Amino acid sequence: SQTIHQWPATLVQPVGSPLSLECTVEGTSNPNLYWYRQAAGRGLQLLFYSVGIGQISSEVPQNLSASRPQDRQFILSSKKLLLSDSGFYLCAWSAGHGTYEQYFGPGTRLTVT
């Protein structure tokens, strides 16, 4: 069966510091991978998606970036965090884009102080 991991589970970072969140998927090959952010009062918003190694598409302009160095690894990064980057970051995977179900990880709670 497939499993999706995210770490860290929680993170408190000062404004201006860098960020690296990691997501890995087990039990499947060549998944589509997604980063979502859930901010208070704003619902869930897609940030990035990837259909393969090194292939990243951005949905929302921001000071975040994503990378996919390996087939089942997806990383969310920032060089300098803003207060507005606080939120709950969720990674998800699916077997394809079209009619496939998406499965979510446990999330990372990021607080920027």
Next chain:
Amino acid sequence: KQEVTQIPAALSVPEGENLVLNCSFTDSAIYNLQWFRQDPGKGLTSLLLIQSSQREQTSGRLNASLDKSSGRSTLYIAASQPGDSATYLCAVKVTPNTGKLIFGQGTTLQVKP
């Protein structure tokens, strides 16, 4: 622009009651609709996926229906239990090219023993 609305925002019912959660979307051109459950501080658990060509899906005590023409979906929970207490989110996929899901704000359900 697709918008997804869930009403009510919160719902409290006694244990054993049958209940319906509502989800509406503004553009009927969707590829599928997914219902999720989110426990406080946790990730999303996929409950049901309904493809655009389907009318309903069932899993245990859960039944989800889809009426594309009217832009509505309902999640029916039979014989509710305290363990059903959570936030329920619906999400629609509007294009097969990105896998992007557009989420509603959710309905927070409390089932009282």
